[in-house]
Every structure is written in structure tokens, then in C-alpha cells.
Amino acid sequence: MGRLALFLLTACLSVTAMAADVIKGERQEKFGDVTVHYNTFNSTFLTPDIAKATELTRSKNQGVINISVLKDGKPQMAQVSGTIKDLTSQSVKLNFRQITEQNAIYYIAQYPVDQQETRTFEIQVQIGDKINTINFNQELFPGR
Template identity: 60%
Template sequence: MRRLALFLFSLCLALPALAADATRPERKEVFGDVAVHYSAFTSSMLQPDIAAATGLTRSKNQGVLNIAVIKAGKPSTAVVSGTVKDLTGRSSPLSFKQITDRGAVYYIAQFKIEQAETLTFDLNVEAGGISHPLSFNQEVFPGE
């Protein structure tokens, strides 16, 4: 599981596997002492054992949204919800699951990637009883 935590953390902080939102190159939003790190990528990038351990489906047409919440410099639990919307306005709910490993906490959800397009992610991250809205766009591409 340590390998899983390291992999997910690396993706969340350092790997904009798909084109990033140019207005937020760090893939992070800060709300006072709460920092929300986010990353979206094609699930085919996951190693089979990592996908199995997290219950994710590996597919060139499935994306993964990874959220990590840091409060006062430490990993924090949160309630994460949201939707993903395509350019036609078609919206789909995101179903997040919490993954905890050796003190690290991640929230992951899968979404469909039907074609190369720009998706809008509208999220709500509730940490410490306070809701933090977060919205970003990301261009996605079906994997290989």
C-alpha cells in the first residue's frame, strides 16, 4: 500500500498527465489553512495491482480524479462531492471513495472519457465543517 500512496500522491502533486488548467498550473487551491490538491488522468496509466487495490477500472476511456486535502500542513479527512460536465453541458455526478494509507488520505472518483475534449469539474470539499467550492477545466484524451 505504500507504493499506492506514493503513486497517488505523485500524481496529485506533480503529474498533469492530461493538459492542465493554464490558470492553475500547480493543480492546487488554497482556502485559508486548507489546501486542496487535484489531478485527473486516464486510468490506463495505473499499474494493474494499484487499480485492483483501489477498486478502479483500468481503461483508455475511464479517467480518475484524485483529490488530497491538507489542513495546517497535515493530511486531512474531508467530504468530497461534485460533478463533471462536458462542453455540451451534460453533467455526471462523481462518486468519491476515500483511500487511507500510512497517514495519507486521498479521494478518488472515476469518470468517462469518450473523446478528446475539455471537461469542467465542479467540486465541493468540506473540511473541518467548512465547505470549499472548487471548479476547474481540464482537457482530457482517451488513453492508449
Template identity: 80%
Template structure:
């Protein structure tokens, strides 16, 4: 399963490099001593065996959001929730599920991508009593 983590992270970074509106490098937000790494990409960036192992639907109309929470250089278990809104402010709940393998903990969710558009994501990460919120916009494209 370590291969799954490596390939998911590689897919995230590759998707970032290909998206014109993504700042070079990794997306992250720091809240005190906790850093939240996040990225979203079309599920077709995943190899079929990796998508299957991660229980993700690999389709040109499915996006994936991947979130990891780090404290003192180590993965942190947290509660991750979120929504994605289109330009008409129609909101869809992101159903994150935790994946744990070989010292890595991350949270993944999928959402529908029917057409090219910019969407607004709101991700809430709760660690203990503290809730941190990340908001970002991402231009999305159906895959090939």
C-alpha cells in the first residue's frame, strides 16, 4: 500500500504542475504547528490499479481532492469535511474518507466535474477542539 501513497502524491503534484492557475509547488496552509497539504485533480490522472486500490472512480467526470495533516513532521489524524461550490453557489458536500498506510494518513473525496468551470472549495480540518478552514478556487476540466 506504500506504492498507493506515493502514486497518489505523485498524481497530486503532477496535476498541480499541469494546472495553469496553480502556484508552482505544493498547496499548503499552516495553522500554528499544524500544516495542511491539499490538492485536487481529475481522477484520470490516476493509473487504473491505483484508483482501484484507493476505491476511487476513475472517470473523466470525477475529480479527487486529497488532504493530509502534518504536525512536527508526522501525519496527524483529524476530522476533515468540506464542500465544493459552482459559480451559481450550488454547494455539494465532499465525503472524505481516511486512508492510513505505512506511516501515512490522508483524506480523499470525489466530486463530479461535468464541464470546465472554476469552483470554490471550503475544507475544514478539526484537530481536537480547533477547527481550521481553507478556502480556495480551482479551475476544473473534465478529463480525457
């Protein structure tokens, strides 16, 4: 499972180094002393071992969204939920699962990617009584 943490952490943080204003890859939102990192990618980027370990389906028509919550730089448990909408406002519920490792907590969910299109994500992150909402658009592509 250590490789999973390394992969997900790399997926979350590597793109940040490329540009301050991230267009693709990892993004983040700050809510006081809480920072929520999020990214989405096609599940074909997962190795078969990591897909198996996380119980994710590796398919060109499946996307993955990865959320991590940090408070004062340390992993924070949260309740994460959300939806993804297409251009016709058809909505799909995202079913997040928590993955906990030695020094990391991640929330992952899968969603269908049937064709190239821009989708709107709405993610709620609840810590204690406080609910923070993140909205973003992402152009998605089926894998190869």
C-alpha cells in the first residue's frame, strides 16, 4: 500500500510544480487552516497493482477523482461527497471511499467517461460541523 500513497501523492503534488496557475492536474482550495487538494484523471493511468489494491476499475471509460484534506499540513479525516454533471445537467453521484495509510488519507471515487466533454464537479468536504464546497469544470477524455 505504500506505493499507492506514493502514487496518489505524486498525482496530487507533481503538477503543482509545473505552474502556479494549474489548468490540468492537481488543484487546491483553502478554507481557513484547511487545504483541500483535488485532481481527476483517467483510470488507465493507474497501474494494475494500484487499481487492484484500491478496488478501482481500470478502464478507458472510467475516471478517478482524488481528494486529500490537510489541516496545518497534516492529513485530516473528513466526510467527502459530490456529483458530476454533463452539459445537459445530467448528474451522477460520486461515491467516495476513504483510503488510509501510514501518513496519508485520501478519498477516491470513480465516474464514467463515455466521450470527450467538459463536466462540472461539485464536491462537499465536511470537517466537523463545517461544510466547504468546491466547484470546478474539467474537460474529460476517454483513455486509449
